[in-house]
Amino acid sequence: MNLILLSLMLAATPVEQAKSAVNPFKKNLKETLTKALEKSPEAAIDVCSKRAPEMAKEASTAMVTVGRSALKLRNPKNAPKPWLEKVMAELATEKSGSEAFRVVTLPDGTVGYAEAIWTGAPCLVCHGKTIAPALEAKIKAAYPNDVARGFSEGDFRGVFWAEVKKP
Numbered sequence: 001m002n003l004i005l006l007s008l009m010l011a012a013t014p015v016e017q018a019k020s021a022v023n024p025f026k027k028n029l030k031e032t033l034t035k036a037l038e039k040s041p042e043a044a045i046d047v048c049s050k051r052a053p054e055m056a057k058e059a060s061t062a063m064v065t066v067g068r069s070a071l072k073l074r075n076p077k078n079a080p081k082p083w084l085e086k087v088m089a090e091l092a093t094e095k096s097g098s099e100a101f102r103v104v105t106l107p108d109g110t111v112g113y114a115e116a117i118w119t120g121a122p123c124l125v126c127h128g129k130t131i132a133p134a135l136e137a138k139i140k141a142a143y144p145n146d147v148a149r150g151f152s153e154g155d156f157r158g159v160f161w162a163e164v165k166k167p
Helices: 003-011 014-039 040-057 082-091 121-127 133-142
Strands: 064-069 101-105 111-118 154-163
Touching: 003 014, 003 040, 003 111, 014 064, 014 111, 014 121, 014 133, 040 064, 040 121, 040 133, 082 101, 082 154, 121 133
Parallel strands: none
Antiparallel strands: 064 154, 101 111, 111 154
16 A cells, blocks of 8 residues: 555655645644634644644655744744745735645755645634633743734635655
């Protein structure tokens, strides 16, 4: 089975490889966050701070690394790589809710892929203009330099990204 998957990955374009890695990460993160929010917003913070980085590693392979980033960071570990800064500035101007993405070829031949994350209504509990005091305290404790707030539904929140190594 692994040989079949490897041969399909080698035959796929870098964009297809990137999407094949990002999509399960994105889906898994959304489902896990939704379940956590049903319990409590505090549980969602734990997902973002602890489980999301693990999910990114699980979705990555030897050829494709995935992650997420933003212009307004909560977690400094998600700081944008240099190639992402320009890409995010471009994606932020796209129509809200669109399936906007960008592809860039990096100097070493690696292909960078980034797709927009748009702020949904559930996101506003932790990233909106008003945050409940108890939740605010937990966010401050986990992320003392947090600036990932003040969003409205439909705002550009950040990106899911992938780097596809040259075979």
